Amino acid sequence: MSKPQRRILLFLSVFLAAVLTALTTATPANAAAPPRSTTNTNTVIFVHGIQGNPLKTGHDCTTSWADARRHFKDKGWRGNLLTFGYYRGDTRCSHEYGGNRDTPINTVAKAFANYVYDNFSKPSKGSKKIDVVAHSMGGLVVRAALYHTRRGTAGFPPYLYIEDVATLATPHGGSTNDGFCRFLWRQCKDMRPGSAFLDALPNTMPNSRMGTDWTTMSSFHDGYVSESSGIAGTAEHEIQYNDSRVGHVSFPKLATGTYNARIKNNSTWTGWGRRAAPAEMARIAVYRPSTG
Numbered sequence: 602m603s604k605p606q607r608r609i610l611l612f613l614s615v616f617l618a619a620v621l622t623a624l625t626t627a628t629p630a631n632a633a634a635p636p637r638s639t640t641n642t643n644t645v646i647f648v649h650g651i652q653g654n655p656l657k658t659g660h661d662c663t664t665s666w667a668d669a670r671r672h673f674k675d676k677g678w679r680g681n682l683l684t685f686g687y688y689r690g691d692t693r694c695s696h697e698y699g700g701n702r703d704t705p706i707n708t709v710a711k712a713f714a715n716y717v718y719d720n721f722s723k724p725s726k727g728s729k730k731i732d733v734v735a736h737s738m739g740g741l742v743v744r745a746a747l748y749h750t751r752r753g754t755a756g757f758p759p760y761l762y763i764e765d766v767a768t769l770a771t772p773h774g775g776s777t778n779d780g781f782c783r784f785l786w787r788q789c790k791d792m793r794p795g796s797a798f799l800d801a802l803p804n805t806m807p808n809s810r811m812g813t814d815w816t817t818m819s820s821f822h823d824g825y826v827s828e829s830s831g832i833a834g835t836a837e838h839e840i841q842y843n844d845s846r847v848g849h850v851s852f853p854k855l856a857t858g859t860y861n862a863r864i865k866n867n868s869t870w871t872g873w874g875r876r877a878a879p880a881e882m883a884r885i886a887v888y889r890p891s892t893g
Contacts, residue, residue, distance in 0.1 A: 634728070634730075634762060634810050634811035635728055635729065635730045635762055635764075635811060637764060637811060637812065637814075639888060639889040640680075640888070641676075641677060641678045641679050641680065641888055642679045642680045643680045643730060643731055643732045643764060643765075643887070644680045644681040644682075644683060644721065644729070644731045644732070645673065645678070645680060645681070645682050645683070645731070645732045645733070645734060645887060646683050646684070646685050646695075646717070646731055646732070646733050646734075647662070647665075647666040647669065647670065647682070647683070647684045647685070647733075647734050647735070647736075647853075648684075648685045648713070648733060648734070648735040648736070648739030648740075648742055648743060649662060649665050649666070649684070649685075649686065649691075649735075649736055649737075649739050650735075650736045650737025650738040650739050650770075650771075651702065651737060651738040651782075651786075651788050651789070651792075652688060652690070652702065653782060655785070657690065658688060658689060658690025658701070659686065659688035659689065659690025659691035659692065660686060660688065660690075660691050660692075660694075661691075661692045661693055662684035662685075662686050662691060662692070662693050662694035662695070663684070663692075663693040663694075664693075665684075665736075665853065666682075666684055666853060668853065668854045668855070668856045668880060669734065669853050669854075669856060669880040669883065670682045671856070672856035672857070672880050672881065672884065673880075673884055676881075676884055678884070680732075683695035683696070684696075685698075685713055685716065685739075686698065687700045687704070687709045687712065687713070687742070688700060688701060688702070689701060696716055696720075698712040698713070698716070700712070702785070702786035702787065702788050702789075703786055703787040703788070704787065704788070705787055705788075705791060705798070706738065706741055706742060706745060706788055706791045706792075706798055707745055707749065707791075707798060709742050710741075710742050710743075710744075710745035710746040710749060711746070711749070711756050711757055713742050713743065713746045714746035714747075714749070714750050714757050714758050714761060715756075715757070715758055717731060717746070717758075717761055717763065718750075718758035718759075718760070718761055719758075721762065722758065722760065722761050722762045723758075728762060729762065730762040730763065730764045730811060731762065731763055731764070732763070732764055732765045732766070732767075732887035733763055733765070733766045733767070733887075734766075734767045734768075734769070734853075734883045734887065735766070735767070735768050735769070735771065736768075736769045736770060736771070736852060736853045737769070737770050737771055737772070737825075737826065737849065737852075738771070738772070738788060738792060739768075739771070740766075740768030740769070740771025740773065740817075741771060741772070741773070741791075741792065741798075743763075743766055743768070744766075744768075744771075744773070744802060744806065744807060745798070745802065746761070747761065747763060747766075747806075747807040747808065747809055747813060748802055748803065748807040750809070751807055751808065751809070751810075760809065760810040761809040761810065762809055762810060762811050763809040763811075763813050764809075764811060764812075764813065764814065764887075765813065765814045765815075765816070765886060765887040766806075766813055766814070766815050766816070766887075767815075767816040767817075767818070767882070767883040767886040767887055768815075768816070768817050768818065768831075769818050769852040769853055769879055769883065770818065770819060770820065770823055770825070770826045770831050770849050770852045771817065771826065771831060772792050772825075772826045772830045772831070773817060773830060773831065773832070773833040773834045774794065774799075774827070774829060774830035774831075774833030774834070775792055775793055775794030775795070775796065775799055775830060775833075776792050776793070776794075776825055776826050776827075776830060777793070777794060778824060778825045778826075778827075802834075804834050804835055805834065805835040806834055806835060806836045806837075814837050814838075814886075815836035815837050815838070816836060816837070816838040816839070816840065816882070816883070816886035817831060817832045817833075817834070817836045817838070817839050817840070818831060818832070818839075818840040818841070818842070818852070818879055818882065818883075819831020819832045819839075819840075819841050819842070820841070820842040820843070820844070820847040820848065820849070820852070821841065821842065821843040822842070822843070822844065822845050822846075822847055822848050823847075823848055823849045823852075824848065824849055825849045826849060828841055828843075832865075837866070837867065838864065838865065838866050838867075838886065839864070839865040840862060840863070840864050840865075840876070840879075840882055841862060841863055842860055842861065842862045842876075842879070843861050843862065843863075843873065844860040844861040844862065846860060847860055847862075847879065852879045853879070853880060854880075855878040855879050855880055856878050856879075856880035856881055857878055857881070858878050859875040859876060859877060859878070860875070860876060860877075860878060860879075861873055861874070861875065861876070862874070862875075862876035863876075864876065
């Protein structure tokens with residue numbers, strides 16, 4: 602074999618190796634998304650809201666979600682029930698991102714999105730789908746995480762597999778009942794109606810790569826998030842409570858009993874009647890697409 606022929610052969614070998622490497626690397630990222638299904642085996646991640654008490658620096662995730670997680674287990678949930686915290690002062694969370702109340706919500710959303718991708722969505726973790734239940738500002742963290750991931754915003758992962766999201770008393774339309782909070786912390790400013798953060802989010806709730814089924818809940822007796830703000834935007838399912846026992850703080854704690862509420866699936870509201878507690882509605886929402 603002549604010297605020029607050896608050079609050509611070497612070049613072709615290097616070229617083919619590069620092509621095979623690229624194909625091998627690209628295939629998992631382009632693999633089919635996990636199928637949607639009615640299941641109680643998904644991992645559920647619970648995301649807390651803002652810590653509004655200036656004397657505290659975080660949440661105890663185990664305490665905050667004790668009632669909801671216990672209820673899921675009592676109802677036979679077989680998947681892991683994890684918690685995501687985003688304050689330095691958070692304790693007993695499955696994952697803790699060390700931010701504070703001046704950390705922009707988009708920054709927290711980026712941390713949450715990368716946590717989900719690195720631990721569940723990416724191929725090396727089995728491309729597993731998860732569900733999310735979020736309270737108050739936590740719902741905006743999830744909403745922004747899905748939106749900016751889908752949009753391809755710098756720093757967010759390439760995709761996520763989040764099958765279902767249920768938000769409890771999340772100010773999707775903003776909150777004006779924040780008292781001194783708006784003068785103290787960036788996160789409160791982000792949640793004010795007309796903020797740059799809220800204005801950047803589309804009206805329709807965002808999807809992950811596999812599609813995401815959203816359930817939003819609000820209460821007429823919430824002193825921080827109005828009944829309209831809690832279900833603002835377009836979600837597949839909306840639930841409104843008109844019961845004095847369902848307030849902002851009590852949302853994630855109410856797991857049993859029945860409460861005066863109504864439900865809208867797609868576009869039609871049911872009449873007012875006795876409905877399950879918010880934590881039970883959240884379980885139903887992430888278990889199956891319909892909450893009717």
